[in-house]
Structure formats: C-alpha cells, structure tokens
Amino acid sequence: MIKFVNVNKWFGHTHVLKNINLEISKGEVIVICGPSGGGKSTLIRTINKIEPIQQGEIVVDGISLANSKTDVTAIRAEIGMVFQHFNLYPHKTALENIMLAPMRVRGLNKKQAKERALRLMERVGLADKSDMYPIQLSGGEQQRVAIARSLAMEPKIMLFDEPTSALDPELISEVLDVMTSLAQEGITMVIITHEMGFAQRVADRVVFIDKGEILEVEKPSDIFVNPKHERTMEFMSKILHIPLSTNKK
Amino acid sequence: MITGVKITLLIAVVTSILSLALGTLVAVMRNSRIRPLRIAGRVYVEIFRNIPGLFWLLFFYFVFPEILPSGLGDKLNAYIYYPIVASIIALTFDNTSYVSDILRSGLRGIPPGQREAAVSTGLSRVQQYQYVLLPQTFRKVLPPLGTRMIHNFKNTSLCMAITAPELMWATQQIESLTFRGLEATTIATVFYVGVALCLGAVIILLEKHYKIDISSITQMETE
Numbered sequence: 001m002i003k004f005v006n007v008n009k010w011f012g013h014t015h016v017l018k019n020i021n022l023e024i025s026k027g028e029v030i031v032i033c034g035p036s037g038g039g040k041s042t043l044i045r046t047i048n049k050i051e052p053i054q055q056g057e058i059v060v061d062g063i064s065l066a067n068s069k070t071d072v073t074a075i076r077a078e079i080g081m082v083f084q085h086f087n088l089y090p091h092k093t094a095l096e097n098i099m100l101a102p103m104r105v106r107g108l109n110k111k112q113a114k115e116r117a118l119r120l121m122e123r124v125g126l127a128d129k130s131d132m133y134p135i136q137l138s139g140g141e142q143q144r145v146a147i148a149r150s151l152a153m154e155p156k157i158m159l160f161d162e163p164t165s166a167l168d169p170e171l172i173s174e175v176l177d178v179m180t181s182l183a184q185e186g187i188t189m190v191i192i193t194h195e196m197g198f199a200q201r202v203a204d205r206v207v208f209i210d211k212g213e214i215l216e217v218e219k220p221s222d223i224f225v226n227p228k229h230e231r232t233m234e235f236m237s238k239i240l241h242i243p244l245s246t247n248k249k
Numbered sequence: 250m251i252t253g254v255k256i257t258l259l260i261a262v263v264t265s266i267l268s269l270a271l272g273t274l275v276a277v278m279r280n281s282r283i284r285p286l287r288i289a290g291r292v293y294v295e296i297f298r299n300i301p302g303l304f305w306l307l308f309f310y311f312v313f314p315e316i317l318p319s320g321l322g323d324k325l326n327a328y329i330y331y332p333i334v335a336s337i338i339a340l341t342f343d344n345t346s347y348v349s350d351i352l353r354s355g356l357r358g359i360p361p362g363q364r365e366a367a368v369s370t371g372l373s374r375v376q377q378y379q380y381v382l383l384p385q386t387f388r389k390v391l392p393p394l395g396t397r398m399i400h401n402f403k404n405t406s407l408c409m410a411i412t413a414p415e416l417m418w419a420t421q422q423i424e425s426l427t428f429r430g431l432e433a434t435t436i437a438t439v440f441y442v443g444v445a446l447c448l449g450a451v452i453i454l455l456e457k458h459y460k461i462d463i464s465s466i467t468q469m470e471t472e
Binding site for chain 1: 380
C-alpha cells in the first residue's frame, strides 16, 4: 500500500530522513515512535506529499509520488490525515467541517454529504454536537470530529500525527477508542503516538525512528519487551517508566 | 445636491466592491508560490500605495486619455460621464492597494495547519482559498477592512478635482452660484458623517454576527 525506497530528505543542511526503506501492506496498522525531532512527523507527512522529498521514491497504492504526471491532489483525497492540533475549520460547524471535502472533491450533493456527515458524527459518538463550532467542543471532541472529517472521504489510508498529544489526559481514551475501532475494520493506518498501551493492542508493527533513521521495525510484543537497539531500549524504558535491559551487556 | 449624493454613493459603492475583488486577487498573488506573481503584486501595492490618490485621479482624467491611441482618447474626453469613470478607476486602484495589504496580513495570520488540513482532504488550491483560507481572513480583518472602506468613502470627495459631480463638487457649485456655502457645506458634512457612522454600525453588526467564528479564529492562533 505504501512503499518507501531509499527516501532522503533535507531541511536546508539538516538531513532529516536518512535512507528510509519501509513497506506497509494493505490493512496494516503501523505505529511510529521515537524521540521528538527524530523525523516521525516529517516521515508521515511525506506520504501525502505535504512534505516533498529530495531523493528516493514513495509509492502509494501503486502510484509513485515522484512522477510529475501523478495527480497528487487525487492521491491526497484517498489519504486521511489527523493532526496533533486537530486543525478543524473554526468558521464552520462540526457538520460543515465534515461535509466540505465530500461535496467539493467527491461531488456529493448537500443532502448526501449531510447524511454521510451525520452518520460519521454518530460513529464517533457526537451525534448531538453536529451544529457546534469547534471552539464550543472539548479537545477530545474536536479530534473526533477531525477523524470523522477524514473518514468522510472514505480514504484507503489514515495518517495520525500525534493525535492525542495535545489532549488532557482524561480525554485521550475517547480518541483512542475511535482509532481502535477503525483499526479493527481493516483500514491501513500509520500512527505516530507515545501511547504504548494502545500501540501494544492495535499495532501490527512498531517502527522506531531516531535522528532520521529507522532503527527497528518489530512486532509490538518484541519491541517493547526485547528491543534490539540500545537507543530503542533507552527510549522505551523512559517512556514506559520501567527499566529494561538488552540481552547484551 | 441630491444628484451629488447619488454620485458620491455610486462612486463609493462601485469602488468598494471592485477594490475588494481586486484586493483579494492581489493578496492571493502576494501569497503565491510563484515568484513573478508575488513580485507583480508587490510592485502594484508599492506603486499605488505610495502615490497620493489625488495624483491618480488627475492621472486617469488628464493623462490616461492622452496615452491611448488618439481616436480612443478623444472619445473618452468627449464622454460626458468620463469624470465619474476616471474617478472610479483611480479610487479603485488606490483603495485596492490598501485592501490587499490588509487581506495579506490576515492571510498570513492563519495557522499553516488550516491549509494542511484542506490539502490533506484533497481540496485544490482554489478551493483551499475559497472555502478555508479566505472566509477566515475576511472575518479576521473585518475591523481594519471596515475602517479602510470608510476612508475610501470619504476619499470620493477628492473626485471634485476632476469635475466628477459628486457631493463635494455640488457643494462648491452651490457656494459659487448662490453664496449659500455654509448651509450646503453643513448638509454635506452631516451626510458624510451620517453615512460613515452607518458604515461603522454595519461593521460592528457583522462582527457580532461572526462573533463565534472570529473569537475561535483568534484563539486557534494563540495555541
């Protein structure tokens, strides 16, 4: 579904992605973790070309993003993205936020778009908040609307860029619950998160990135309990608040 | 005098609408990825903002017909409504430079995440502006934009310099024909103040109407 081949990216002189090679198959749920500034966000943003790359190739659903003939806008319509700061449109109600792209990109009429939006609001548990503006919603509610907005395009891939990092602790679970149910439906998901319990439950594989390099790609059961790389171990023990040790030493 | 009022309102309304449309275009140009467009927008603003409006009135009335092919220029000079047309052109260009700068600052103040969200759902560039960026920009810059429009309204009085028969010109005519300048000027002043106050009230009403929107836009910025 998504394939990175020798991907390199620089911000000025800073080498932010170093020789990334990764293949994600259809229906897989991938969790990306690693220290901040390590390139997680940049990596996920190259998938829908919000961030362009300088070297290598990214293939999404069989189409190369590097090809100049590729209609990137059309590919973006197939990839949903959820942001750390929700990025809901503040001048539109929750329902209007969800309806915009289906109407303007997919060509749905207002009635169809509204039906779809209401269905999605129900699905994320916010049926009664349809006519509220983002400012009237809590962070967790805003993020669930943002997820609904992405789902309204019926995407093949969903990208989550630290979806719970900006939320109060007691609001995190309502967002994770929605994401868990999505994962069970078989949509391809790439998630940046530090919620390791969640990763353990839903991820098929966990990717550990540091300083622009993929250091480990493992099943969650392996990477948490038995990380191969020293950096991974250090990171995991800090984030899980438990001392871990590698086999060597 | 009634005709003067009508002409003043005509010039004010038409130039406001045109400069809002053109100003949006120039603001978007200046925000473009394409360098020549950015430069063109910048040059436009610098030229029209830094030269007095009165100069542009005189320019479009006296000079512009001269630099056109002579047949066309003569026709313009003979056209009895040309002073009004020249006024509209000059004030539109003048006002556009300010409007575009107000909109540009508003556009720049919208968090990049808004565009990213629009991009990620597959909206095209035009759609991003149309549905996401510009509606927020207009709500945000409502107060300075309103002030600019009041300013533009008062600027119509400059058009008397090129004999456009607007209110100020009519007042002067009455003064020179009947010597009842004080009465005429008083009425004109009351009219200017009255219309400007109404404009101000409309802006406040609009701000109230979009209250939720505006406060949320400014709040999201501070996040």
